[in-house]
Amino acid sequence: EVQLVESGGGLVQPGGSLRLSCAASGFTFSSYWMSWVRQAPGKGLEWVANIKQDGSEKYYVDSVKGRFTISRDNAKNSLYLQMNSLRAEDTAVYYCARRAFGVVVYFDYWGQGTLVTVSS
Amino acid sequence: QTVVTQEPSFSVSPGGTVTLTCGLSSGSVSTSYYPSWYQQTPGQAPRTLIYSTNTRSSGVPDRFSGSILGNKAALTITGAQADDESDYYCVLYMGSGISVFGGGTQLTVL
Numbered sequence: 001e002v003q004l005v006e007s008g009g010g011l012v013q014p015g016g017s018l019r020l021s022c023a024a025s026g027f028t029f030s031s032y033w034m035s036w037v038r039q040a041p042g043k044g045l046e047w048v049a050n051i052k053q054d055g056s057e058k059y060y061v062d063s064v065k066g067r068f069t070i071s072r073d074n075a076k077n078s079l080y081l082q083m084n085s086l087r088a089e090d091t092a093v094y095y096c097a098r099r100a101f102g103v104v105v106y107f108d109y110w111g112q113g114t115l116v117t118v119s120s
Numbered sequence: 121q122t123v124v125t126q127e128p129s130f131s132v133s134p135g136g137t138v139t140l141t142c143g144l145s146s147g148s149v150s151t152s153y154y155p156s157w158y159q160q161t162p163g164q165a166p167r168t169l170i171y172s173t174n175t176r177s178s179g180v181p182d183r184f185s186g187s188i189l190g191n192k193a194a195l196t197i198t199g200a201q202a203d204d205e206s207d208y209y210c211v212l213y214m215g216s217g218i219s220v221f222g223g224g225t226q227l228t229v230l
Contacts, residue, residue, distance in 0.1 A: 035219075037166075044224040045158070045166065045209050050217050059217030062121075095165060105213040106156035106171035113165060 002026040002109045004096045009114030016086050016118070022079040022096030022111060030054075030074040033099035035107060036081050038092035038116075046092075049081065050099065064090075086118045122146070124212050126222035132200045132229055140225045141192040142210030148191035153212040155193035157186060160207045160224075169208075170195060197227075205229040 008020040020036070036048040049070040050059045058070050069082040079096055093113040100108040123145035132138035142155060149155060151173050158166040168177040170186035173193060183198045193212070197204055210222040 037221075044207075045160070045221045047211070047219045047221055050219070057217060061218075100171065104172040105154045105219065106168065106211065107158070107166075108168055108171070108177065110165040110167075 002098065004098065004109060004111035006094065006096050006111045006114035009094065009116045011117045011119065012086055013120050014087060014118055017082070017084045018086065018116060020081040020083065020094055020096075020114060020116070024077045024079065024096075024098070027098070029072075029077040032101060034070075034072060034079045035097045035099055036070060036079075037095045037097050037107070037110075038090075039095070039113075040089070040092040043092075045095075048094070051079070083116070086116075088118050090116065091118045092116060122214060122220055124210065124220045124222040126208075126210060126225045128223065129226045129228070132197070132204075132227065134200060134202060134229055136200050137196065137198045138200060138227065139189070139194050139196045140208055140210075140227070141189065141194050142212070142222050143192040144212070149188065149193045149212065151188065153193070153214070155186065155188075156211045157184075157193075157195045158209045158211070160209065161205075166209065200229050202229050 003025045005023045035050045051070045067085045071080045095113045096111040097107040098109040125143045157170040160166045174186040185196045187194050207224045209224045
């Protein structure tokens, strides 16, 4: 059974940093693109970042470029999101999502999310 | 900046049929955008319904179907049930590793 379990969320002050983790199990982690998707309170879903299987390609939504870094450790079956210079508008539930294998691009499995609150 | 558009809200009667759409602020949606649809109830993670325009994800009832209607992607629910009351999001793949979510449609079944 595919499982994605996020951790690392919490309360952080504006300008602070936080590192999210996603522990993957039930599939060959190193064979899949992985993504972070977030949802601000009462708002819609927003794709944040993608990372290729070997970490050689990374893509970000414009609003987090230069502040967030996606990474992975295939030996540990783990995905990460390093978030620096956090702003109030980064407050959201952050979901780890697996991008389906192959040419067709979509998210086929989701974690339950971890809440990040940026506030003084 | 590309904006993916969805109806903010929609209402359907139990047993009725509803079609939600997913468009672009500029241009037409085609299969090359790999439209996908997700269902989300409050406090829960999204659930994948449809991918590659019209392929149902495993376990999704056949009352959910996807298509291209005119210049938009569409999600049709035929024979709506009370537990279909959810938020529905479409996603379009823009290339270069970038996916964009629509704003979501809040569906009410009453």
